[in-house]
Amino acid sequence: MIKIAVLGHGIVGSGVVEVIEKNKSAIEKKLLDKIEVKYILDIRSFPDLPYHEKFIKDFSIIEQDPEIKVVAEVMGGVEPAFDFSMRCLRAGKSVVTSNKELVAVKGDILLAEARKYKANYLFEASVGGGIPIIRPMFRCLSANEITEIYGILNGTTNFILTQMVQEHMSFPDALAQAQQLGYAERNPAADIEGIDALRKICILASLAFGRHVHTQHAFAEGISAIELSDVRFARQAGYEIKLVAQTRKADDDRLIVFVSPALVSQQNMLAQVKGVFNAVLIRGNVVGDILLYGQGAGKLPTASAVVADIIEAAKHDRYLPGFGWESCEENIVVPQQEVAARYYLRLRNCIMAQVQKIYGMVEFVAQDDENLAVITPSMSGAAHCVLQEKLEQAGGQLLSAIRVLDI
């Protein structure tokens, strides 16, 4: 009998209990053993739940119970999740989590502690909800050098952008709808400003390249500045606007890691990812491009990934060697000013000839009474700022600048 504890009975935590009950026979067939949720830790009480007697408020009961071999930390936030996770690992218990904030901030420390105490620290659910990403990347693409990862890693913003494209809703209206439907995370700013996607791409970059990438070193730009006219102009030129998270190795051993809106060609599979779905493309030097797609959030999809990690941790009574990454305190991320991209620009008060004089051979996208939309040649973030100044000195006005995803 495998006995587990669940830390936190929020959306994901209650989903974990539900999935274990719902699919018990399938799970036990995989486990080759019985499974039982012995404790659920939460500051609240749930007297009406049929499993109300499992709730406890004192973490040390879990910590000190030798029957508990696997703990699911689904509380979210850094503390007390970090403290509890470290104490579980030190007690030789494996920890599985959906907590992307904690993995992004303290993943290296937790992985080192897991190694030290021969326990597992698994976090499949922290990136892409129910989509298998972490394990396929580490285990199935293990014969590859990973060269690049990019994708749509936040369902809330993708839902908003989809509504803007398909229903011609403005950003504020689409955001309101997302909140109404419960697609927004507890703190909507983390979604909208790209912080949630940044945490996830930092986790993937750490795993792919072996060193901890700190979110505060990487760049995030959200979607709150995207206007309907940008969505419309982009479509006319054969692109969809998506919030894209991206990482790759730079030429000098540093990493490029950032999140920003991007024009994605309609020929790219990412452009077809609609609503709350996520997709991540992983490029390996022998396998080529792999795309993994599915529901990136939500109670049951996320719980599906947490429970898969519980099964994995329970089957391996010893730790999985080689999984994870090393600590790295230095800043290994290329500053955004050095990263080159083509830019979609929406301009006012200027004509094509002026724009070409400043930016070089720009590509015409579309035009209406007020706006001129173009795509520039590739330039660094720094050059982009310099040229914007030039444009404004010439009397032009830059209303939008969105990079183009060139892959």
Add this chain to the structure above:
Amino acid sequence: MIKIAVLGHGIVGSGVVEVIEKNKSAIEKKLLDKIEVKYILDIRSFPDLPYHEKFIKDFSIIEQDPEIKVVAEVMGGVEPAFDFSMRCLRAGKSVVTSNKELVAVKGDILLAEARKYKANYLFEASVGGGIPIIRPMFRCLSANEITEIYGILNGTTNFILTQMVQEHMSFPDALAQAQQLGYAERNPAADIEGIDALRKICILASLAFGRHVHTQHAFAEGISAIELSDVRFARQAGYEIKLVAQTRKADDDRLIVFVSPALVSQQNMLAQVKGVFNAVLIRGNVVGDILLYGQGAGKLPTASAVVADIIEAAKHDRYLPGFGWESCEENIVVPQQEVAARYYLRLRNCIMAQVQKIYGMVEFVAQDDENLAVITPSMSGAAHCVLQEKLEQAGGQLLSAIRVLDI
């Protein structure tokens, strides 16, 4: 030091050797050990290769060498691959393979032998080439009841259909081009007639539902009858024609397993899968829909999956419990006559009123001087045959009948 043997130095076998050399440092980091190809078994000699001294012609050298812990069987075909694989397993050596024919025919027997001798029999490369499918399905979706799997599992036919759509090439011309580009397998009939895709969906059905599904019980229809006019009419109605492999549980514990051309809605991600790429959609009862996409064939992508299995097998000196499925001699596949679908029909010598009298409320698709294209209500394969007869008795002519993928 992990010493391995490679059985067969064809496209995949030479790719395995190449990938191990090319990415040795990344692979050894994952392995936490050194790796070396000690033997390559082939009936041919390759005196000009830098590693020509590794070639042997006598399998028993591998069988009897206790240093060899993992063997990659990349010969293809049932014999002698089956004999060699069984002898490796009996000698306690793990076997990894890309041989879909062998896994489809003898997978249950090989898995049982692996269990008996506590070795691993792994076959990630047998389905979808380099795309992670088998392991994500078994390990990452382990908290799910799998309810349905469908996808594009043959790159050759998808390349041909893409050329028909995008370049307006006829089927014979597109086939000739596929052969010229080396996209066809050794036996092109296996691709064109859907046999290759059927082997793969039978492997996935066996893994998902736990019992060996024999290819001879399942139904395969290829793409050789698809005409350009069908491709064109389908597009007008918002569909692409794809060769789709599909499996799901029937209501009565039997399975639906088949391969056939299908009209896929352009809203479905599968419709966006172009050229030699493959994609498989897995539906789990808690995770929802997961799509895995990438290069389904080719030397290096396939070798990428074989080498990932080598790493997995080498890291687990004991076998992975619970992986695989049971033997099943009875026919558990629902006969195609009982499977219901809507059908796209291309007809001649009849008018809409006649068609509706015979088929019920059909949906008009398109029409030209000669052809009338419609989509019927859902009906069983048996009903489809009966109504075709009625149509022909009324003087009508049925030129094409292609099912519609309704998911």
